[in-house]
Amino acid sequence: MRLKEIYQNEVIPKMMEKFGYKNNMAVPKIEKVVVNTGFGKLISDKSSGEQKKISDAILEDLSLICGQRPVLTRAKKSISGFKIREGLPVGAVVTLRGKRMYDFLERLIRIALPRSRDFRGINPESFDRKGNLTLAIEEHIVFPEILPEKVKNIFGFEITIVNSAETHEEGIELLKLLGFPIKT
Numbered sequence: 001m002r003l004k005e006i007y008q009n010e011v012i013p014k015m016m017e018k019f020g021y022k023n024n025m026a027v028p029k030i031e032k033v034v035v036n037t038g039f040g041k042l043i044s045d046k047s048s049g050e051q052k053k054i055s056d057a058i059l060e061d062l063s064l065i066c067g068q069r070p071v072l073t074r075a076k077k078s079i080s081g082f083k084i085r086e087g088l089p090v091g092a093v094v095t096l097r098g099k100r101m102y103d104f105l106e107r108l109i110r111i112a113l114p115r116s117r118d119f120r121g122i123n124p125e126s127f128d129r130k131g132n133l134t135l136a137i138e139e140h141i142v143f144p145e146i147l148p149e150k151v152k153n154i155f156g157f158e159i160t161i162v163n164s165a166e167t168h169e170e171g172i173e174l175l176k177l178l179g180f181p182i183k184t
Contacts, residue, residue, distance in 0.1 A: 002102070002106070003102045003105055003106045003109075003178060003179075004102050006178060006179070007029065007030075007178060010177065011027070011174065011177040011178060012024055012027050014177055015027045015028070015170075015173065015174065015177065018173065019170060019173075028131070028163050028164045028165035028166070028170050028171065028174050029163060029164055029174075030101065030105070030161060030162070030163045030174075030178075031097070031162050031163060031164055032095055032096060032097050032101060032162050033095075033096040033097075033101045033104060033105060033159060033160070033161050033162070034093065034094070034095050034096075034159070034160040034162065035062065035065070035066055035070075035093070035094045035095075035096065035104075035157055035158070035159055036091065036092075036093045036094075036157060036158045036159075036160070037058065037062060037091055037092050037093075037155055037156070037157035037158070038090060038091040039054065039055065039058050039089075039090065039091060039092070039153075039155055042054055042058075042153055042155065043055060043088075043089070043090075045083055051088075051089070054152075054153055055072070055089050055092075057152065057153065058092065058153065058155055059072065059092055061140055061146055061151070061155075062092055062094060062140075062157070063094075064143075064145040064146060065104075065140065065143045065145055065146065066094045066096060066100070066104055067096075067100050067103065067104065068094055068096060068100055069094075070092035070093060070094045071092065071093050071094070072089045072091075072092055073089070073090060073091040073092060073093055074087050074088060074089055074090065075087060075088045075089075075090045105161070105178075107143065107144070108159070109178075109179050109180060109181070110179075111142075111143070111144055112137065112142045112143050112144075113142075113181060115142040116137065116138070116139070116142045117138075117139070119181075120183065121181045121182060121183035122135060122180060122181060122182045122183065123183055124172060124182060124183060124184075127168055127171055127172055128168075129167075129168055130163075130165060130166070130167075130168070130171060131163055131165035131166075131167060131168050131169070131170050131171010131172060131174065132160060132161060132162050132163060132165075132171060133160070133161040133171070133175060133180075134158060134159070134160045134161075135158070135159055136156060136157070136158050136159075137156055137157055137158075137159065138156045139154050139155075139156060140154065140155055140156065140157060141154060161175070163175075
């Protein structure tokens with residue numbers, strides 16, 4: 001069953017029963033997923049040609065994982081200690097909504113998290129006060145779209161799942177009911 005169907009058929013009734021919502025529209029839902037990576041460390045001491053190759057490879061892998069082209073983030077100011085110049089690309093970010101968001105979350109829950117090394121469940125401390133979840137993927141090769149044999153630079157990224165929950169408990173319960181492996 002697809003994640004959106006699970007939300008509509010199972011999560012909404014259970015959340016209404018547990019938290020006493022009077023209307024379907026009051027039930028919290030996932031609004032967006034933000035995938036963010038920083039690769040400034042990988043390109044800091046390379047020549048401009050090598051920097052371009054590395055950043056293009058990372059952007060290509062991220063677009064394969066997310067199904068959407070990432071936006072390049074650039075350094076706002078120069079920092080000599082880190083060998084960073086103003087305007088140098090240092091990261092990439094993708095904001096997913098709608099169908100792409102649900103497809104990405106489904107692959108994350110069912111494939112990527114179980115394949116990641118030493119994964120024992122999502123720590124409840126990864127949630128903020130509003131119930132938004134932020135988790136880190138240390139190696140991007142846990143996603144099936146990436147062929148490990150062809151990857152030259154393994155990078156990690158951060159995933160933030162933003163929902164409309166008002167409290168910490170509502171956010172945790174929403175993601176638990178959607179099938180996220182959260183430690184208890």
